[in-house]
Amino acid sequence: MVKTTKIISVFLSLIFASLVLSNTERLEGKLDRNLDSLMKKVVAWRHDIHQYPELSNREYKTAAKVAKHLTDLGLEVKTDIAHTGVVAILEGDKPGPMVALRADMDGLPVEEMTGLPFASKERDTYNGQEVGVMHACGHDAHVAILMGVAEFLTSIQKDLTGSVMFIFQPAEEGPPVGEGGGAQLMLEEGIWKDKKPDVVFGLHVTNAPHGSIAYREGASMAAADPWKIIIKGRQAHGSRPWDSVDPIMVAFQMGNNFQTIISRKLDLRESPAVISVGSIHGGVRSNIIPDVVEMEGTIRTFDSGIRDKIFFEMRNIAESTAKMAGASVEVFLPNGQNYPVTYNDEDLTKRVLPSLKKIVGEDLLYRSERTTGAEDFSFFSQEVPGFYFFLGVNKTDADPLTTSGNHSPFFYIDDGALPVGVKALSHLTIEYLNGEI
Ligand SMILES: [Zn+2]
Ligand SMILES: [Zn+2]
Known part of the structure; x- marks a missing residue:
């Protein structure tokens, strides 16, 4: 009898262990099965946002598209934060930690020269000058990726152990002279006053090898x-x-x-x-x-x-x-908008790497050099542990040494690399909420 009870209890604990383990695998498997149809939408959103870019603190149409999408998903949406920012919280059915995911929404005063069918023809005034406007930094991809992640995570809301805050941020490139804006103003306006996330994740597309992820622990981008x-x-x-x-x-x-x-x-x-x-x-x-x-x-x-x-x-x-x-x-000194160091929490960085390696494989996961560029994600990761990484969006056969970088009028994003962004943010969220990161 004792022996039978012991066997049953070992058996039950094995089943229990496999259930606990499989929650993440089950959810990530669901993303894999739905990835193709989700990516069709993500790519369509990106092309649309790319075609109609807006300058910093003027992201009215972009914010409206984002807010409509989040509202259609059934989320309670806050708009007009720090001018045009949009924030929504997805509450999972089970209690747990909160993950914040951030995408920036603004374009640049750059006249697009990619010749793409969905190239921007938009114009606006910047510093008193008439300029072309382009998503030359790839924030169109960030917005579309996060809209896709929001759609997927909402579909598994019942299985989420905790909550997710989606942050669509204006003015990462810096507000117009005389205006406040960006991550700092979102924080000043209190997006984390009532509910502060436990962790914040963000990504940036760049002209690196197709589907690669680059990261650096500690001070990764400059003040x-x-x-x-x-x-x-x-x-x-x-x-x-x-x-x-x-x-x-x-x-x-x-x-x-x-x-x-x-x-x-x-x-x-x-x-x-x-x-x-x-x-x-x-x-x-x-x-x-x-x-x-x-x-x-x-x-x-x-x-x-x-x-x-x-x-x-x-x-x-x-x-x-x-x-x-x-x-x-x-x-x-300083004169106007300044940015702190973008700091990747060293312990968190160690913990996310196995997850990222699973997605892109060892060969496409790079520890990068420090970047002397700056990012206002730094304001978020000053408040809570953060991890910010780069997603390579070159064409599969492109040589990174000859492709145009961010802010170039020729900056090009291969849509085929975007699933890596959707998977990375989704996996990090699920695994963090399940206590595996
Ligand atoms: Zn930029
Ligand atoms: Zn950027």
Whole structure:
């Protein structure tokens, strides 16, 4: 009798174990079976969104399409967050943690030159200039992928152990001058005030090998701090420089001196940094020394100590160099929208890798270099552990060295790589909710 009971209990525990194990497999299997029909919709959504891109904080039509889709799925949808943002929460039938998934929605002031049948012909005004508008960063793919993930996860709502917050974010590329926007404003407007997720996932398409996933643990993308300096001197005839306080000469010296911060003041063994001057404006003709020069640029860092040091040294150099020449200076540092380091939680990164490897295989999962580009996903992953990765969307036979990158008017997305994005976000969500990540 004792023996029989023991056998039965071992048998039952085996069945129980296989049921627990198979919940994830069952749900991921369901996605595989429905993937072809789901991807037809995802691709159609992407082409539509691609054809009608909108600039940052102006994603009205895109947001309306997203909101309608989420509403049709039966979700309660919040709109107009941080201008045009859309958020919905899917509550699973069983209690558990919350996963946030984020897609950015904005296009860029770039005139599309891909020649695709669904290429954008949209135009808008940017900084007072008429411009073409294009999804040159691939955010059309991010929106369509997340709409597909929302559709699939809603279909398995009864089997979800926890909840999922879908975040469709405006203005990742930066709000127009004088406006707030993006992830930071969504947080300021309280999207995580009542319900804070346990984890946040996001992806970005890029011109890497077809269907590949690239990631980096820790500080994966740089903090970006735009800066502006106004140098005020004294105007004079170009033939009589001794009558002037020449702000152009001060700007030359400042630009040189800034580079000595990188080469002589920073311990670059800790982490790299970049100071770039992006624009210098001063003067109107060859024989007038002007009274004012405006200089703008950007700083990229991966470490808050190094960032603070650069801020201190730049201000010091700007003030001292101006003083030596008898000029005055105003320093705006940072100037406008700045971004923190995009940090991938190191422990979380370790835990998601087996899941991603299952999807793309060992050969297509890369640990990438640090990126000196910045991402406002960083504001989300400052609040809760986050993982942000890159999805390669080149054509299958394309050489990544010769394809056009993000922000190019030729940036091209192969639809055949998008299922990897849908699977990756869906699998990470299911496995996190099931306590396997
Ligand atoms: Zn971009
Ligand atoms: Zn982007």
